[in-house]
Amino acid sequence: MCTNVVCEWLKALRLLQYAESFVDNGYDDLEVCKQIGDPDLDAIGVLLPQHRRRIHAAVRRLKDEASKGD
Amino acid sequence: VEHNCLGTGAYRSVSEWLEAIKMGRYTEAFVENGYSSMDTVTQVTLEDLRRLGVTLAGHQKKIMNSIQEIRVQLVNGMVPL
Numbered sequence: 001m002c003t004n005v006v007c008e009w010l011k012a013l014r015l016l017q018y019a020e021s022f023v024d025n026g027y028d029d030l031e032v033c034k035q036i037g038d039p040d041l042d043a044i045g046v047l048l049p050q051h052r053r054r055i056h057a058a059v060r061r062l063k064d065e066a067s068k069g070d
Numbered sequence: 071v072e073h074n075c076l077g078t079g080a081y082r083s084v085s086e087w088l089e090a091i092k093m094g095r096y097t098e099a100f101v102e103n104g105y106s107s108m109d110t111v112t113q114v115t116l117e118d119l120r121r122l123g124v125t126l127a128g129h130q131k132k133i134m135n136s137i138q139e140i141r142v143q144l145v146n147g148m149v150p151l
Contacts, residue, residue, distance in 0.1 A: 024092050026132030035127035043126055 005030055013058055021045050034062045080143065081108055091136050099123050112141050 006028055007019045021044045027033050036059050041052050081087035084106055085097045099122045105111050114137055119130050 022128075025126070026128030026130070026135075028128075028131075032127050032131050040126050040128060043129070 004028060006033060009033065009058070013054055015046075015051055015054065018044060018046055018051075030062055034059060034066065080140075084108060084111055087111065087136070087140075091132060093129060093133055096122065096124055096129075096133075108140070112137060112144060 004019075004023065006022050007016070009030060010016050010019050010022065022028070022033075025040075025044050027036065027040070027044065036055065038052070041055060046052055046055060081090065084100050085094070087108060088094045088097050088100065100106070100111070103122055105114060105118075105122075114133075116130060116134060119133060124130055124133060
């Protein structure tokens, strides 16, 4: 079912219900997911504050991991 | 239509193309800024998208990927067999 990295990422966050909308809106790899902010979540349709917080925190972790790699 | 074998022929209009990739919300911006045919759309750059108000990274990616595919189809369709 989960064939894409974003799917795996959302599954780990227990937010798999948004997977289709992420991909439909072009957020289909973790590089583009690093750029997610509030306007992106609005477009994707993540409206619940607790879900938005969880994604914001995960995006921060993605960025942190990327900067460590440098 | 005869030129359906050319990539851009797969979509009859900018509106049909944007609807197909679920970016229909930008149809008006494209058409109002002169990108009203599929021929003009193949010339669009990332900079143009920003000017059109496509600011979300995912939407930029989706539209640019689709334009890239259309360009490839166009080139392939024009290569004589």
